[in-house]
Amino acid sequence: xxxxxxxxxxxxxxxxxxxxxxxxxxxxxxxxxxxxxxxxxxxxxxxxxxxxxxxxxxxxxxxxxxxxxxxxxxxxxxxxxxxxxxxxxxxxxxxxxxxxxxxxxxxxxxxxxxxxxxxxxxxxxxxxxxxxxxxxxxxxxxxxxxxxxxxxxxxxxxxxxxxxxxxxxxxxxxxxxxxxxxxxxxxxxxxxxxxxxxxxxxxxxxxxxxxxxxxxxxxxxxxxxxxxxxxxxxxxxxxxxxxxxxxxxxxxxxxxxxxxxxxxxxxxxxxxxxxxxxxxxxxxxxxxxxxxxxxxxxxxxxxxxxxxxxxxxxxxxxxxxxx
Amino acid sequence: xxxxxxxxxxxxxxxxxxxxxxxxxxxxxxxxxxxxxxxxxxxxxxxxxxxxxxxxxxxxxxxxxxxxxxxxxxxxxxxxxxxxxxxxxxxxxxxxxxxxxxxxxxxxxxxxxxxxxxxxxxxxxxxxxxxxxxxxxxxxxxxxxxxxxxxxxxxxxxxxxxxxxxxxxxxxxxxxxxxxxxxxxxxxxxxxxxxxxxxxxxxxxxxxxxxxxxxxxxxxxxxxxxxxxxxxxxxxxxxxxxxxxxxxxxxxxxxxxxxxxxxxxxxxxxxxxxxxxxxxxxxxxxxxxxxxxxxxxxxxxxxxxxxxxxxxxxxxxxxxxxxxxxxxxxxxxxxxxxxxxxxxxxxxxxxxxxxxxxxxxxxxxxxxxxxxxxxxxxxxxxxxxxxxxxxxxxxxxxxxxxxxxxxxxxx
Numbered sequence: 001x002x003x004x005x006x007x008x009x010x011x012x013x014x015x016x017x018x019x020x021x022x023x024x025x026x027x028x029x030x031x032x033x034x035x036x037x038x039x040x041x042x043x044x045x046x047x048x049x050x051x052x053x054x055x056x057x058x059x060x061x062x063x064x065x066x067x068x069x070x071x072x073x074x075x076x077x078x079x080x081x082x083x084x085x086x087x088x089x090x091x092x093x094x095x096x097x098x099x100x101x102x103x104x105x106x107x108x109x110x111x112x113x114x115x116x117x118x119x120x121x122x123x124x125x126x127x128x129x130x131x132x133x134x135x136x137x138x139x140x141x142x143x144x145x146x147x148x149x150x151x152x153x154x155x156x157x158x159x160x161x162x163x164x165x166x167x168x169x170x171x172x173x174x175x176x177x178x179x180x181x182x183x184x185x186x187x188x189x190x191x192x193x194x195x196x197x198x199x200x201x202x203x204x205x206x207x208x209x210x211x212x213x214x215x216x217x218x219x220x221x222x223x224x225x226x227x228x229x230x231x232x233x234x235x236x237x238x239x240x241x242x243x244x245x246x247x248x249x250x251x252x253x254x255x256x257x258x259x260x261x262x263x264x265x266x267x268x269x270x271x272x273x274x275x276x277x278x279x280x281x282x283x284x285x286x287x288x289x290x291x292x293x294x295x296x297x298x299x300x301x302x303x304x305x306x307x308x309x310x311x312x313x314x315x316x317x318x319x320x321x322x323x
Numbered sequence: 324x325x326x327x328x329x330x331x332x333x334x335x336x337x338x339x340x341x342x343x344x345x346x347x348x349x350x351x352x353x354x355x356x357x358x359x360x361x362x363x364x365x366x367x368x369x370x371x372x373x374x375x376x377x378x379x380x381x382x383x384x385x386x387x388x389x390x391x392x393x394x395x396x397x398x399x400x401x402x403x404x405x406x407x408x409x410x411x412x413x414x415x416x417x418x419x420x421x422x423x424x425x426x427x428x429x430x431x432x433x434x435x436x437x438x439x440x441x442x443x444x445x446x447x448x449x450x451x452x453x454x455x456x457x458x459x460x461x462x463x464x465x466x467x468x469x470x471x472x473x474x475x476x477x478x479x480x481x482x483x484x485x486x487x488x489x490x491x492x493x494x495x496x497x498x499x500x501x502x503x504x505x506x507x508x509x510x511x512x513x514x515x516x517x518x519x520x521x522x523x524x525x526x527x528x529x530x531x532x533x534x535x536x537x538x539x540x541x542x543x544x545x546x547x548x549x550x551x552x553x554x555x556x557x558x559x560x561x562x563x564x565x566x567x568x569x570x571x572x573x574x575x576x577x578x579x580x581x582x583x584x585x586x587x588x589x590x591x592x593x594x595x596x597x598x599x600x601x602x603x604x605x606x607x608x609x610x611x612x613x614x615x616x617x618x619x620x621x622x623x624x625x626x627x628x629x630x631x632x633x634x635x636x637x638x639x640x641x642x643x644x645x646x647x648x649x650x651x652x653x654x655x656x657x658x659x660x661x662x663x664x665x666x667x668x669x670x671x672x673x674x675x676x677x678x679x680x681x682x683x684x685x686x687x688x689x690x691x692x693x694x695x696x697x698x699x700x701x702x703x704x705x706x707x708x709x710x711x712x713x714x715x716x717x718x719x720x721x722x723x724x725x726x727x728x729x730x731x732x733x734x
Contacts, residue, residue: 052484073487076486083478085478086481089477092395100387101486104488
């Protein structure tokens with residue numbers, strides 16, 4: 001199956017800053033694809049380009065074969081977009097809200113009524129039909145906004161941080177809803193700066209930082225790659241000479257890709273080995289007479305890894321991801 | 324029977340065997356016309372569908388916006404209470420005007436009472452039309468100044484911009500729905516204005532003229548509000564800019580005209596300043612006061628205040644009666660007309676405008692004013708369309724500073 005969403009060398013520059021620096025993505029039909037990265041990584045910009053709200057400075061993106069540059073009108077017919085921050089109209093009832101968007105898509109009156117009922121059932125707002133939109137809770141507004149993206153039965157849903165600002169229960173409900181939508185055959189692009197949110201939900205993720213993709217693939221795949229490599233943190237007792245000597249010792253060891261001294265004197269080691277290998281590394285270090293006050297292996301779960309991925313030096317990163 | 328069964332079975336079998344052979348040519352024959360149709364050049368088929376589709380989608384777009392806006396605006400009792408109060412005020416106001424005029428005629432202050440009824444009718448019409456004009460100038464920009472910027476502030480514009488609805492539909496839908504309520508107010512006042520028929524002195528076409536000016540002005544001023552709403556990020560800024568824009572266009576242009584006129588020496592008997600040549604009357608096309616003055620000139624009994632106001636800006640002689648042409652002062656033929664103070668006024672001879680029963684030139688100004696408003700509206704709407712959605716903006720060769728300003732206002 002070919003990719004339904006594809007970006008090629010997507011670049012977006014604002015005055016002087018680069019928000020997206022050449023992102024290549026491919027999302028298969030029927031996937032729930034997660035875009036993960038810290039705030040300011042370029043997730044929102046990427047999604048807004050896909051939603052035809054921003055024109056890319058360079059590169060192109062295609063959704064269902066339509067270019068966002070050349071044929072944005074066709075793209076709008078196949079996508080449903082939910083922005084990270086969105087407002088609701090005052091003075092509008094829930095059904096009127098959906099009716100309005102259905103009219104925008106030119107859906108005939110006969111079908112609108114039926115569809116509004118179905119959508120409200122889907123997002124569990126059927127009993128709020130005549131409530132004013134601004135009186136709904138945040139979670140309900142979020143679900144209503146999600147419902148509005150579905151009025152024209154799009155193939156691709158683009159959801160920018162849909163879970164932000166939701167309480168845990170609303171998050172669970174949202175997750176269930178997204179699973180249901182996937183079962184209906186929708187392809188879903190979703191972004192988040194919180195990895196666990198996506199971990200259970202997504203079939204594939206791309207980890208982005210500073211406008212580029214650091215890792216891209218199936219969740220399990222990335223997890224395996226990340227687990228294969230790890231970051232070891234070693235604290236050495238003694239002056240700077242002792243620390244530097246220890247660093248040189250570690251750098252010469254097997255499986256060690258990089259060894260660097262951080263500002264606080266901790267030695268950070270990019271390590272490509274399993275736990276047994278790191279135990280051997282520790283044993284040899286003790287044997288070499290290095291005075292260590294701590295030796296820890298970080299990156300026990302994806303969340304931790306993600307934090308490292310997005311906070312580390314590029315050299316360490318490269319080790320972790322290409323391991 | 325028993326014979327025929329195997330026979331038929333045999334035949335059927337034969338048919339089966341022959342069928343593929345027979346069916347194939349059949350299919351081909353059928354397929355040919357379909358193919359011919361399908362092979363019609365793309366450029367012949369596509370545009371028609373595209374145009375119809377586009378029109379349909381544009382219509383769906385602005386009805387969507389219109390229905391949404393009007394549902395909000397007309398919900399509950401508010402809109403109807405406002406309408407009722409407004410009509411009551413209008414009624415009280417015209418009653419007051421009527422009483423005042425009656426008293427003046429009663430005391431002999433307003434001249435002969437022979438035409439009193441017609442004069443009172445004209446007086447009420449004048450008062451109502453000017454009040455309505457003021458209403459339009461005050462409300463039309465207010466209704467549209469938040470149209471786009473409120474969507475930005477409430478962060479709903481993105482939701483709208485990802486639908487297939489075109490920017491043009493958004494802009495037109497916003498303008499029409501914002502003006503609809505104003506139009507309702509104007510329309511509702513028509514029966515009120517028709518009271519003047521009881522008194523006489525005003526003909527239906529005068530009323531039509533007046534309302535055409537009102538509608539054109541409302542559309543023009545509404546577009547000014549919409550344009551600033553699309554240009555500015557905040558509604559507050561958009562509202563302030565709109566009112567300054569309206570002031571500049573309506574009044575500022577008049578002040579320029581006034582000072583320019585004062586500075587000229589070209590008009591005999593008027594001004595001795597350093598400038599040559601009259602200011603162009605186009606300067607005051609955007610002044611609704613003069614447009615309505617031209618309408619009101621038509622209900623005057625002879626050449627009165629309103630006609631002289633129009634004459635001031637158009638510089639046309641007011642009487643159709645051809646007076647003795649004077650010396651040709653180079654270029655245009657001129658006529659001499661008695662002015663109101665018993666002197667004479669020399670102006671260019673009449674050429675274009677029609678002459679009314681009282682010999683007053685009318686319709687020389689308001690049609691141009693109305694057309695100018697509509698023209699301005701068209702220009703501003705096109706500009707607003709460009710500003711509504713950044714990604715689909717057609718990028719004109721604007722100076723870098725302007726582009727940056729536009730970008731800053733948006734992001």
